[in-house]
Amino acid sequence: MEQRINFHEKGQGALKALYPIGAYLKKSPVEAKLRELIEFRVSQINGCAYCLDMHSKDLRAHGETEQRLYALNAWRETPFFTDRERAALAWAEAVTACKVPDEVFLKVKEHFTDEEMVDLTLSISAINTWNRFNIAFPMPSAVGTYQVGQFA
Template identity: 60%
Template sequence: MTARMNIHEKGQNALKAMYGLGGYLAKSTVEQSLLHLLYFRVSQINGCAFCLDMHAKDLRAAGETEQRLYLLNAWREAPFYSARERAALEWAEAVTKIPNGQVPDEVYATASAQFTEQELIDLTIAVITINSYNRINIAFGVVAGSYEAKAK
């Protein structure tokens, strides 16, 4: 698929609102490394090549291991993720997929045991934000591969 338009150039006014969410999340008490892991996982679910490329590069630049990236799609079976990460990944998947029209009570209970109420709100905003970016990039055929990670 070729790019339909340069949404990042033509849609600047519309995207400014979403950039504000990123600014908010940058100040969250949730670890930035965990948020980027969530962005990568949600992008896997949604099949957003541009976001997968971008977040893989950002995660690697921040020191994430190849092994954890390769196995993220199977995080439930892999022993490389902490209880906090597992709770966040489960929450992100449930908020993205909305099984049976709601986030299951057991998923909420697991997440609530690992995160404060404010952190859970921030995780939810993070999931909503990456889902929105995924849909924009997929809708406009944004091509993966051009993103360069910022030096850490």
């Protein structure tokens, strides 16, 4: 696949609108490792190669295990995730699909404060947006080049 446009160069205005979301989320009470886990899972769902590379590397830097990364796609069938993580993963999948059943909401409500639920939803929305930019305007030569902390 050829690069269509370089949205990092041509979309500076749009990107300037997105960067403050990441800065806000860094101060969120939702732990960084969980947000990265959610971003990795949503990127799996959306098939975003660049984001999968980025978030797998960031997760490893946060101490995530290979076993959990490999099993994330089947998180419901494994014993590797906490109840809080399971609730967040279910929430991420539901919000990404734009179908949030009451039972998913109630499960998330058991493990997260209202503020955390809002921040978790913002994190899911943001990664969906980044996935869509990277899928609409792929940069195949950039996949695999991400270095941990590159966008800190």
